[in-house]
Amino acid sequence: MPRNVIDILADCALFSEVSEAGFVRLATMARICRFPKSYRIFCEGDDCAGVYVVDGGLVRIFKTGSGGKEHVLHMVGPGGTFAEVAAIGGFKYPASAETIEPTNCVLLPLDPFRKALEEDHDLCLCMMAGMSSWVHDLVGLMGNVVLRDAAGRVARYLLEMATDEKDTIELPALKRHIANHLNLTSETFSRVLRRLIQTGLISDATNHRFRLLDREKLKQIAKGNE
Amino acid sequence: MPRNVIDILADCALFSEVSEAGFVRLATMARICRFPKSYRIFCEGDDCAGVYVVDGGLVRIFKTGSGGKEHVLHMVGPGGTFAEVAAIGGFKYPASAETIEPTNCVLLPLDPFRKALEEDHDLCLCMMAGMSSWVHDLVGLMGNVVLRDAAGRVARYLLEMATDEKDTIELPALKRHIANHLNLTSETFSRVLRRLIQTGLISDATNHRFRLLDREKLKQIAKGNE
DNA sequence: CTTTGTCCTTGATCTAGATCAAGGCGGAAA
DNA sequence: TTTCCGCCTTGATCTAGATCAAGGACAAAG
Numbered sequence A, B: 001m002p003r004n005v006i007d008i009l010a011d012c013a014l015f016s017e018v019s020e021a022g023f024v025r026l027a028t029m030a031r032i033c034r035f036p037k038s039y040r041i042f043c044e045g046d047d048c049a050g051v052y053v054v055d056g057g058l059v060r061i062f063k064t065g066s067g068g069k070e071h072v073l074h075m076v077g078p079g080g081t082f083a084e085v086a087a088i089g090g091f092k093y094p095a096s097a098e099t100i101e102p103t104n105c106v107l108l109p110l111d112p113f114r115k116a117l118e119e120d121h122d123l124c125l126c127m128m129a130g131m132s133s134w135v136h137d138l139v140g141l142m143g144n145v146v147l148r149d150a151a152g153r154v155a156r157y158l159l160e161m162a163t164d165e166k167d168t169i170e171l172p173a174l175k176r177h178i179a180n181h182l183n184l185t186s187e188t189f190s191r192v193l194r195r196l197i198q199t200g201l202i203s204d205a206t207n208h209r210f211r212l213l214d215r216e217k218l219k220q221i222a223k224g225n226e
Numbered sequence C: 001c002t003t004t005g006t007c008c009t010t011g012a013t014c015t016a017g018a019t020c021a022a023g024g025c026g027g028a029a030a
Numbered sequence D: 001t002t003t004c005c006g007c008c009t010t011g012a013t014c015t016a017g018a019t020c021a022a023g024g025a026c027a028a029a030g
Helices: A005-010 A020-029 A084-089 A110-119 A121-147 A150-161 A175-181 A186-198 A215-223 B005-010 B020-029 B084-089 B110-119 B121-147 B150-161 B175-181 B186-198 B215-223
Strands: A031-035 A040-042 A050-054 A059-064 A070-076 A096-099 A103-109 A168-170 A202-204 A209-212 B031-035 B040-042 B050-054 B059-064 B070-076 B096-099 B103-109 B168-170 B202-204 B209-212
Touching: A005 A020, A005 A103, A020 A103, A020 A110, A020 A121, A050 A084, A050 A110, A059 B121, A070 A121, A070 A175, A070 B121, A084 A110, A084 A121, A084 B121, A103 A110, A110 A121, A110 B121, A121 A150, A121 B059, A121 B070, A121 B084, A121 B110, A121 B121, A150 A186, A150 A209, A150 A215, A175 A186, A186 A202, B005 B020, B005 B103, B020 B103, B020 B110, B020 B121, B050 B084, B050 B110, B070 B121, B070 B175, B084 B110, B084 B121, B103 B110, B110 B121, B121 B150, B150 B186, B150 B209, B150 B215, B175 B186, B186 B202
Parallel strands: none
Antiparallel strands: A031 A103, A040 A096, A050 A103, A059 A070, A059 A096, A168 A209, A202 A209, B031 B103, B040 B096, B050 B103, B059 B070, B059 B096, B168 B209, B202 B209
16 A cells, blocks of 8 residues: 655654754655565666655665675665665765665755755754764764674674663564674674574564573674683 | 964865855864874873874774774874764764874864854765765775685775875885785785786885886786685 | 475685794884 | 984785675564
8 A cells, every 4th residue: 555755754853853844845846666576676876766665675785796795785764765876976886775674765965865865954954863863874884894793793783783671682584684684694694693582682473583592692792702 | 394274274175165254164163182192192082182284294983892902093194184983973983093294183172073064064065074074984894805815805905095096005104014904914915015016017116105106907916806 | 295496504625815923124223 | 424213115925804605593473
């Protein structure tokens, strides 16, 4: 059931602080896009078409290297946005985007969006906050990939996922993609999870769900238990 | 010879598009800081003091992991800025900063700076452009570190350094730090350079200077010379 | 029910690059 | 001059994790 542009934008955290007028402006320029599964929305190096807001579905943002190697920088789900950075900076896409599931998006086309940025100070402030959290995430990811070993990366990832009190998390995508995001092969990811289960730090439930049994030890591993 | 705040800010690319009034405002809030060599300006997790603008000297921005491991995210030289992201996003520093050489900085203190951001639209646009290039760099760095092998990372780094026509580049810091930035040990960095020299792709000059002899082959290596 | 395909797990092996261990070099101080 | 002290190079070894190779667990389709 395709939703209204207004509703989609309203559910997007990035624009929650935009003024009423600014919001209307965004809604008027917005266009709906529907993408099937495994659809390449854009490639690294393409010209930027604008800012995408995800409604339903899941998109992976990734860099491609030689020999078909890929690295997932980010997974964007409902309420998330992507391509803002290229839109704001005015350069070509630094990475590619592909749907993991059939995905419904709103596109805010480049030119009107940039015009709005120039004229709407509130929007500007929002986008800055959004970008700074992007940088924050990327710096965290760099640290994760470079400074930790495989177990540490997985532990940190699990802890990061478990925001609520319930200690139960659900992997938001294929293990393969998550492993790749952590710069691991799926084999290594699998082995690490098994070890965590065997040592009783987490327990396996059905359907990509896990329960964290010992947050403290996980934190130890994440910090690098010598 | 300590320079004037005005001159220092004028040399900073990030603020080159700020309006006259905005510039004056920045200059009035600015404070000069002088740091000796190897001085820790701030640590990951500290509260953000404001935005730093580098005048003379060199600063390395890095993450620290367990066991004293470090990873250099960025080196900031004259005209560069750091800590903008934490200042804008309003969070604690996601990485540490330490001088490599004695360094002269201008500090734009957090509160007045954020106030200026809220009120000055031009400033806002400047900072957005600055941040987006930060993201751009980080994405490039991630790709570099994750998708390329040692030789590829070094080749890409060398090509990136050689902006001018002269094909001669000077390493901006200790090899140890550059190696670490590329997520290599200094031993591996040394070995890769030697191999590039032996195969005639670059030649060694004195004092951390190199000349690129075969850009095409370097590009091949950077792309992953299957 | 069987077939097919996708994703995941598990084990065996391999390797890029880290780590360990010695020098070498060049500048600064004495 | 010599001595000292970072920094860099070079070689020998080690290892975390990749790669290769075989199933196994489901789910959808026939």
